[in-house]
Amino acid sequence: MKDLISRVEILKVVAHPARVAILDELSKGVKCVSDFQDFLEIRQSNVSQHLSALRHAGLIDYYVDGRLRCYFLKNPFILDLLGIIKKEYEGDLQGPECCPVTKKGKYPGDRKK
Amino acid sequence: MKDLISRVEILKVVAHPARVAILDELSKGVKCVSDFQDFLEIRQSNVSQHLSALRHAGLIDYYVDGRLRCYFLKNPFILDLLGIIKKEYEGDLQGPECCPVTKKGKYPGDRKK
């Protein structure tokens, strides 16, 4: 259960357009901060803030080359997550039996009505 | 790209402990509001608020049986998401080549240093 909570924490960090975009780029290879600045259209300080959040959550890490920080993906959960984020789904799940017009059906549990 | 954004919106809604727990319960079958009240330990109004958020995001729906609202999973993405949320991962991704002590390596891009 403790583990489920930490996964939720990860989801929270990922659930931002810029951060998903950063992670998706990193899934293709190493990138430095200015690379992100180019294709996201946000300020440098904001890029750094997002990278910092992702790093503190243990999702990415970096190494240094001169003045550049080279970021890379670290957490394997993220690859799976990106996979389903980009996956196409056709239609809804088949619901339980109930009338689609009146939206009435039967409660399957043992709670008193 | 529009589609990626809507997935991020879904992640935002899911990224809350109570809501993940609700979705996980629903992945096992139909449940009514009081069922959630029992095993989450939160107020009824708050349960309703979470259910409302999940429903407005198109993740769940419900049908009625007397006074009970019977909720069920609707969005197939959620099943995949729950799958990886509960999956175990061993260790980190293999990073790019770089010295693990000094954290120095080579930037692979074409940006000037």
Added chain:
DNA sequence: TTCATATATTCGAATATTAGAATATATGAA
């Protein structure tokens, strides 16, 4: 009809997140 139960909605205070501006730090080049 009256009552109790199941659920939803509204409101508001506390808290968290976001992104820009300004500033700091580190490094390579000159």
Added chain:
DNA sequence: TTCATATATTCTAATATTCGAATATATGAA
């Protein structure tokens, strides 16, 4: 050393989220 570039950090205002309290609504039972 001086300068410019790459990046991080701090501060702050705007905004969003969270959850409890109170209230509303709908339904079955008596």
